[in-house]
Amino acid sequence: METKLRVLVEDKNFNPALESEHGLSIFADNGYSKFIFDCGHTGLAWKNSAKLNIDLTAINFVAISHSHYDHAGGFPSLLNYVTPKILYTGVDFWEEKFSRADSNFAYKGAGFTAKDLSRWNIEQKICHDILKLDDKTFLVGNFARHTEFETIPEKFVRGENKLPDTFSDEICLVIRGSNGLNVIVGCSHVGIVNIISTIAQRFNEKIVRIIGGVHLLNADDERIHKTLAALKNFGVSDFKLCHCSGEKIGSNISTGDEILI
Numbered sequence: 001m002e003t004k005l006r007v008l009v010e011d012k013n014f015n016p017a018l019e020s021e022h023g024l025s026i027f028a029d030n031g032y033s034k035f036i037f038d039c040g041h042t043g044l045a046w047k048n049s050a051k052l053n054i055d056l057t058a059i060n061f062v063a064i065s066h067s068h069y070d071h072a073g074g075f076p077s078l079l080n081y082v083t084p085k086i087l088y089t090g091v092d093f094w095e096e097k098f099s100r101a102d103s104n105f106a107y108k109g110a111g112f113t114a115k116d117l118s119r120w121n122i123e124q125k126i127c128h129d130i131l132k133l134d135d136k137t138f139l140v141g142n143f144a145r146h147t148e149f150e151t152i153p154e155k156f157v158r159g160e161n162k163l164p165d166t167f168s169d170e171i172c173l174v175i176r177g178s179n180g181l182n183v184i185v186g187c188s189h190v191g192i193v194n195i196i197s198t199i200a201q202r203f204n205e206k207i208v209r210i211i212g213g214v215h216l217l218n219a220d221d222e223r224i225h226k227t228l229a230a231l232k233n234f235g236v237s238d239f240k241l242c243h244c245s246g247e248k249i250g251s252n253i254s255t256g257d258e259i260l261i
Contacts, residue, residue, distance in 0.1 A: 001031035003136070003175050003261040005184070005211065006052060008036075008045035009074075010242045012254035018048045020255045023070035024186055024213055024243045027054050030175060030261075032134035036062045036078070037173050038186050041070045043077030052256060056081040063088040063139055064110075065186025065212075066170045068097055070243075072110035079120060086123050088131070090141040090169040093124075095159045105162060127171045130202055141171040143190045143198045149226050150191025165189075172212075174199060177261045180208035180235075187244050188214045193230045206235050211259060213243035224249055 006027045013020030025045035026037045098105040127139040156165040173184035192214040245251045
């Protein structure tokens, strides 16, 4: 059975019946499980799901790519529709995130805590390297840093001491399709080439498609050229990009879109 993905919310929207925001949320149905990958910012994703005839009460779990507000902030409002049994995250998910501008720090975190999760009676499971969800779906984290050109902007800091954010909490979704691996990413803060090269080493299978945000919105032409060249060397031939990807590399999916794997 093929996997069906539906973009519940992202930055762009061409459907007048739906709403968009800066954020990302994807509903997945792979024949084994129905689940949410990322939750957007405000809960617009759940309003859109009703208009898309998606039954949120059927989801088995939620996975969040990292704890920035535009991917995790919508999670508490999901509880108005369903209480998932499990929330999958990466390590260090609860370290608060900030964006620095000179000496000012703006909070950019999830907006909920580990105590909240316990109060809601939701189990947290942490992906350290590879975590199998079902027969064709995996979470991957702890990405090796292979490239020098994929840098993290200094404005991103985390924790009480506002240290540089290494995005150790970042995870991605890997779904095995009929012709290879499909990689679904939230923001790719650690670098999309680092992510893909890590997956290639761990799975030793062909990677055919990248779906989601690759954080090249403000990248220069040199970084974009190196990124595309490296990804093509890995055999990636299909790009379904959105959110923070940027028009230079080609942001080509929007709120409400369906993707079949």
